[in-house]
Amino acid sequence: MKPKKRTTIYDIAEKLNITASSVSRALNNSSHVNEETKKLVLKTAAELNYKRNILASNLRKGESKTIGIVVPRINQNIFSNVIAGIEETTYSKDYNLIICQSNESHEKEVKSVNALINQHVDCIVISVAAEGSDYSHLQNVIDHGIKLIQFDRVADEVETLKVLNDNHQASLEGITHLIEQGYKRIALLEGPQNLDIFRQRKQGYLEALKLHNLPVINELIIENAWTKELGAEATRKLLNLPEPPDAIFASTSDFSALGVLEVATSMGIKVPSELGILGYSNEPFTELTSPSITTIDQFSHYMGKTIANLYFQESENKESPVVPRTISVKPKLIIRASTSRRSYK
Amino acid sequence: MKPKKRTTIYDIAEKLNITASSVSRALNNSSHVNEETKKLVLKTAAELNYKRNILASNLRKGESKTIGIVVPRINQNIFSNVIAGIEETTYSKDYNLIICQSNESHEKEVKSVNALINQHVDCIVISVAAEGSDYSHLQNVIDHGIKLIQFDRVADEVETLKVLNDNHQASLEGITHLIEQGYKRIALLEGPQNLDIFRQRKQGYLEALKLHNLPVINELIIENAWTKELGAEATRKLLNLPEPPDAIFASTSDFSALGVLEVATSMGIKVPSELGILGYSNEPFTELTSPSITTIDQFSHYMGKTIANLYFQESENKESPVVPRTISVKPKLIIRASTSRRSYK
DNA sequence: AAATTATGTGCAATCGATTGCATTTATAAA
DNA sequence: TTTATAAATGCAATCGATTGCACATAATTT
Structure with missing residues (x-):
């Protein structure tokens, strides 16, 4: 060559x-x-x-027409959909996307963000890794005059544009549904509590119990059960309790819910009659398991579009400073077989 | 800001x-x-x-330490795994990835490729869209002195480095397995025949039939049935034939196989006893359906690593021209319930 | 002490595109 | 015909980092 x-x-x-x-x-x-x-x-x-030569052009103009995206994993439903949504909107305006995966590693997230700053991207869109609690790298983005939009998993303390789900509400609705289906001892698999979204989901869970006068049973709340494996492990523990739960809310992800389902199945426990399972994210596979898994759809594709539009909106009025604000998208409970012991069509 | x-x-x-x-x-x-x-x-x-400022640095140095990737869809198993594989290998060398989706549109593929040329990427890694037969945009990449690596879905006529599966062999093994399980009227859902991989899979199918002295029945070969919907439609047609098939090889993808399974289930046809189903790609969901779907794993993560290493290898000896060559990875048949009517553990 | 070789630094050009300002040419107005 | 105005083009600086070359100083060798 x-x-x-x-x-x-x-x-x-x-x-x-x-x-x-x-x-x-x-x-x-x-x-x-x-x-x-x-x-x-x-x-x-x-x-x-x-x-x-875009390099020369951008160097001269001081812009890059490039948006950097940092997500934990590109092949998770919410992330690939958000990316697709962003892409659809930015594509027509000749923007490029640089996509980075943090693989849930804080170190890699920081490195990726810095690489994007180096690249002189115009905007960084990020959903933070579960690991890590120091968000100075995000502040750094702002300090470099680069727009920053956080979505889904956001660092509260960093004041930026945020696009997220109303996790509290979704969780509340989900648990309410379980209660309506007659479940009474509902376990919670919770995610890393340093992330706001997981705290909110827990709050929704707690509030729902309270509203229906159900007691909060601490041994039914399992920390950090947010992969398929951890979900499975937690389930084994839960189902072996003297008084096992009659439903499990895998608040972290559908992957975790899948772990629950597999363990329940292997233990010969019938879903949904003996155990209800509620996931989170509406991963495509939740439709395919048997029984199919009830979950919560986050409108991730729409979120992606929202993010892109937000960016364009912001970049139009260059003078005025960014007003940190949060756009909350209401997620939707998708009722399937895994929680439908009263009725399921 | x-x-x-x-x-x-x-x-x-x-x-x-x-x-x-x-x-x-x-x-x-x-x-x-x-x-x-x-x-x-x-x-x-x-x-x-x-x-x-990487822009300035790259402009001066005439390199970009950036690799562009163009795939039909980032959330298909093979593609997200290849990307992850490439990323793991390039990450440590401080390379950036720009990821583009063609969404199977030829026009978008061309536009993406051109955008990457503009960006002065050092290398473009591509798996072409199903649509389209003109590959001058790929020649263009080479003419711009940018390294080009094709994988999986490659354009034969463009002489480049290629990393792909031995589709013929995989297909042959898959069909042989079906025959060993006692299936005799095996239908083929084929993909766009302008793509080599789909032609090879068909060849493997034909060869397997021949080896076992089974006749090729034209009405059992359905063109372009390569999405879930098209797979479903084709299945409806096939199962309503006077002499329906007793197995269907969805050679295009597991999505298509999923369509087959859903139609079969809804028609009350038992899988695998009355109908065997063989997919392609080992999408994660194939494990989750009931029955689980037999499929072919492409070692896509490994392919990604191979691609990245190939690039680094090539860029070391800058003087000598690239010798177009093809690296073929042998895929693996994953036998699951959907084809196991003789035995399945 | 003179000659040679390292070592460290500065100068200025370069990568390719953009853009404010100046200049030329064409066109319209006086 | 002269002057004012508009349209088209050129000139040269600029974006920020890199690098070949020249030069000065220090260290080493004869």
Whole structure:
């Protein structure tokens, strides 16, 4: 692969006996060029297979038309949908996306964020890793004059635009549904409590119990059970209690709920009659398990679009400072077989 | 968000009363700087919260330390795994990934590729969209001196590095397994035949039939049935034939196989006893359906690592031209319930 | 002590595109 | 015909980092 020299505006200029300035103006469709010249430049550019060097352009203009996204994992339903939503909206405006995965590692998250700052992205969209409690790297983004939008898993203390679900409400509705189905000893698999979303889900759970005069039983609340494996482990423990729960709310994810289901099945416990299972996120597979899993849909695709629009909205009024604000999307309970012991069509 | 001016090497230089050259050398750990100066620069850089402007650096150096990836959809198992594999390998070398989705649209694929060329990425890794047959945009990549690696769905005629599965072999093994399980009228749901991988899978199917002296029945071969919906539709047609198939190989994807399963279930046809189902890709959900779906694992994570290593290998010997070559990974048949009518543990 | 070699630093050009200002040319107004 | 105005183009600086070359100083060798 010979390092062929790429065509620049100077090559075009030389060929047409004009200056690079005019070529640049022509390519940028400026009104200060003759229509003739413009056409000629465009034609020559095509002939020479010219591609604008975005690096140079961005360096000069001080913008990058690039949005960086940092998520724990791209192949989780909510994240891939948010990304898709952002992409659909930004694509038409010729924005690029740089996507990074933190793999739930705080260190990698920090490294990714710094790499994006280096890249001079115009905006960073992030859902933070579960690990970690120091968010100075986010403050750093703001200090560099880069817009920052947090979604779903947000760091409270960093004041930015935030797009998230009403986790409290969703949780409340979910538990209420369980109670209506006649479940009385409802266990909670909770996520890392340093993350707001998991705290909110717990609050919703607690509030629902309270509203229905059900006692909070501490041994039914299991910390950090947020992967399939941890969910399975927690379930084993729970189902072996002298008084086991009759329902489990895997508030962390559907993966965790899947762990619950597998253990229950392997122990010969019938779902939903003997055990109700409620997940979170509406992963596609929740429809496919038997029984299918009741879960909560986060409208993640819509969230993605919202995020992108928020960015464009903000970048229009450059002068005025960003007013930190939170957009809350109301999630939806998707009732399926795993909790429907009274009725399920 | 005030457009705070970011610290540059000139700021550091000024503060230390040296030139930008020295600062640059210090930051790049060149051997031509005094240790003292180096320390001082590093310290000051940290104090001023300096972040190298990669745009400027890349512009000057003519490289970008960025790899562009174009895939049909990031949330398909093979693609998200390949991406993860590439990321793991490139991460430690401080490379950035720009990920684009073509959404199976040829137009979007072309636009993405061009955007990546503009970005001056060092390498483009692509799995082409099903739509489209003109691959001049790929030739274009090469003509711009950018390394190109195709994987999985490759355009044959473009001579590049290719990393793919031995689709023919996998298909052959899969069908052989079906035959061993006693299935005799095996239908094929085929993908767009302009893509090599789907042609190969068909060849494997045909060869397996031949080897076992089974006739090829044209009405059992359905074109372009490669989404869940199309798979379902094809299945409806097949199962309503006077002589319906006793097994269906959804050679295009597990999604298609899922469509098959759903239709079969809704028609009250028992899987695997009355109908065997074989998918392709080992999507996570294939384990979860009931019955679980037999499928073919592509070692996609490993493919990702292979791709990244291939790139680094190639970029080391800059002088010598790239020798187009193909690395073939042998996929593995994952036998599950949907085809196990003789035995399934 | 003179000659040679390291070592560290500065100067200035470079990467490619953009843009404010100046200049030329064409057009309209006086 | 002269002057005012508009349109098109050129000039040159700029964005920030890198690097070949030149030069000065220090260390080493004869």
